[in-house]
Amino acid sequence: MRCVPRRSTQPPNWLRTEARRVYGVDAQGYDAGRPEYPERVYELLQSRCGVTPGTVLLEIGPGTGRVTRRLVDLGAAVTAVEPDARLAEYLASAMEGHPVKVIVGSFEDTPLGDGVFDVAVAAMSFHWVDQQIGLTKLGRVVHPGGWVALWWTVFGDPDRPDPFHDATKELVEEHDDLVPPDQPQFELDVPGRKRDLANRAGLVDVKGELIRWTIRLDTAAVRALYASMIRIRTRPPRTGARCHRRGR
Numbered sequence: 001m002r003c004v005p006r007r008s009t010q011p012p013n014w015l016r017t018e019a020r021r022v023y024g025v026d027a028q029g030y031d032a033g034r035p036e037y038p039e040r041v042y043e044l045l046q047s048r049c050g051v052t053p054g055t056v057l058l059e060i061g062p063g064t065g066r067v068t069r070r071l072v073d074l075g076a077a078v079t080a081v082e083p084d085a086r087l088a089e090y091l092a093s094a095m096e097g098h099p100v101k102v103i104v105g106s107f108e109d110t111p112l113g114d115g116v117f118d119v120a121v122a123a124m125s126f127h128w129v130d131q132q133i134g135l136t137k138l139g140r141v142v143h144p145g146g147w148v149a150l151w152w153t154v155f156g157d158p159d160r161p162d163p164f165h166d167a168t169k170e171l172v173e174e175h176d177d178l179v180p181p182d183q184p185q186f187e188l189d190v191p192g193r194k195r196d197l198a199n200r201a202g203l204v205d206v207k208g209e210l211i212r213w214t215i216r217l218d219t220a221a222v223r224a225l226y227a228s229m230i231r232i233r234t235r236p237p238r239t240g241a242r243c244h245r246r247g248r
Helices: 013-033 039-047 066-073 085-094 131-141 163-167 169-176 190-200 219-227 237-246
Strands: 056-060 077-082 100-104 117-123 142-151
Touching: 013 085, 013 219, 039 117, 039 142, 056 066, 066 077, 066 117, 077 085, 085 100, 117 131, 131 142, 131 190, 142 190, 163 169
Parallel strands: 056 077, 056 117, 077 100, 117 142
Antiparallel strands: none
């Protein structure tokens, strides 16, 4: 683990507001563009967090339900809190008939009660939550002895050469510039996330794991992936079209 001079910061307020708007513009496209998570994630949810049939589970920012489907397959009863009404509608339709309760609202503002859940999870979503409010609430919603699991996928590996990432860097550099060069990326700042969970959420036995994995995508899948990213979705339409052409 590399040493960093300063702790990471979450995305600015304006970008968090945009995130709760742009992903739902094309829910089907977003769902198609996002790859599955590595199986190791679900192994940890079962072996470490105890997700088994009957687990009462909170999912924060489920989006279109890529993780929700797997949680249901593991037997969990899921309460899914999604701030984008269009994504929530897509999720509710996709999970109709399954033990999933979809709530439209932000995690910060949604009344959930204290000590209600066995497990709380957030897949690539907790950086969009106001950390001042969300971390404290995260520690309250699970009962004593319950578990919290947060994870992110970082596309590209900062420790290995990546010609494709270098070639497409200009597509995302405006948002990358939001992270000062002397700060680590929020998602990769494992010590920072562990400190927050321990000190601000009041959790114990906090551990982190870096999972290195590889996925193979054809041209259509690469285009769909990039089109699902907020860096592309917040660009003007003509720029977005040019980005799609570059992906061919």
